[in-house]
Amino acid sequence: MKEKNKKIEGNRILEFAGNNSVPIMFVIICAVCIPVSGFSPGYLLNEIMTRLGRNAFLILSLLIPIMAGMGLNFGMTLGAMAGQIGLIFAADWQIWGIPGMVLAMIISIPISILLGIFCGKMLNMAKGREMITSYIISFFMNGIYQMVVLYMMGPVIPIIHSSIKLPRGYGVRNTVSLLHMRQSLDNLLAIHIGGVKIPVLTLIVIGLMCLFIVWFRKTKLGQDMRAVGQDMDVAGDAGIKVERTRIIAIVMSTVCAGIGMVIYLQNMGNISTYSSHTQIGMFCIAALLVGGASVDRASIGNVFLGVILFHLMFIVAPSTGAKITGDSMIGEYFRVFISYGVITLALIMYETKKRRAKSKAGQVLKLAQGEEEEN
Structure with a gap:
């Protein structure tokens, strides 16, 4: 009996380690x-609190499409672009602080909705291939964003302030300063402990x-999204408008990503006009996966654990690389390699589990058919 209990406990430990291999690897x-x-512990805690405030909202925007069975939304970059456009206008109109942030969010919301509808419709045409499709859509929309910011802002879209425009008279500079807005949200009601x-x-x-996410999951629309995420055919037979529900999920994610990007950039204090948004989706998804999420399952707990582990590695890797090899760039290479590696590993593990589950289901079905034939 004891041996049997030990075996069961050993299997549970192995199963837990298998399901949480990425977080365990990062803890090590x-x-x-x-x-x-x-x-020092104080420095690390300070950095983690800063990065938690900076990144958590963006990563939370990924949870709704996962709930709807659409996987990891690389298209959140579209929302990030909308947030940046809102901040460019706020900087041009010289509206700073919390009012500037609110204005940027208001401007970003309609842009995010339009981009989200476009992205959602494209993903409905590529069911089962949502992640790669959203990744390519983000590249496509990046080209349009660059055209708008580089050529249309000035001649077509009025830009008042010369400090934002390129010397040629149109287009936005590589860096837009948000110095008067920097950490305006973070500093309001901030407290210092140790x-x-x-x-x-x-x-x-x-x-x-x-x-909001906890409440939304309990609503009719939230339940519909979960049903669509589990099985689109069954959800359709139950009278749920599958395609409409999926579009709403992407629109909500894109709007939240736009608001999250405003929070992120006010913390940074400047906009890298042509590059701030390009890696944001990759790093947010990597952080979520580090927290133990998968393509079809993610929780709020995964978000916070992921931010802490992923960004803790980001803080300590360059210094560790410098101490071990004498070259801090080794740490930089290591953390970029890890961020892409984590996504690759998580996708491979997800696909492996999916195939094993299908194989087990097939074996159970064969056994059931064999028993029926014998009877």
């Missing part, structure tokens, strides 16, 4: 790198987003 990497990096700055208002906004 961080445990090794932290002592070598030489950073040298660690806690951006209370930013965390309240993130908390409200979490509560």
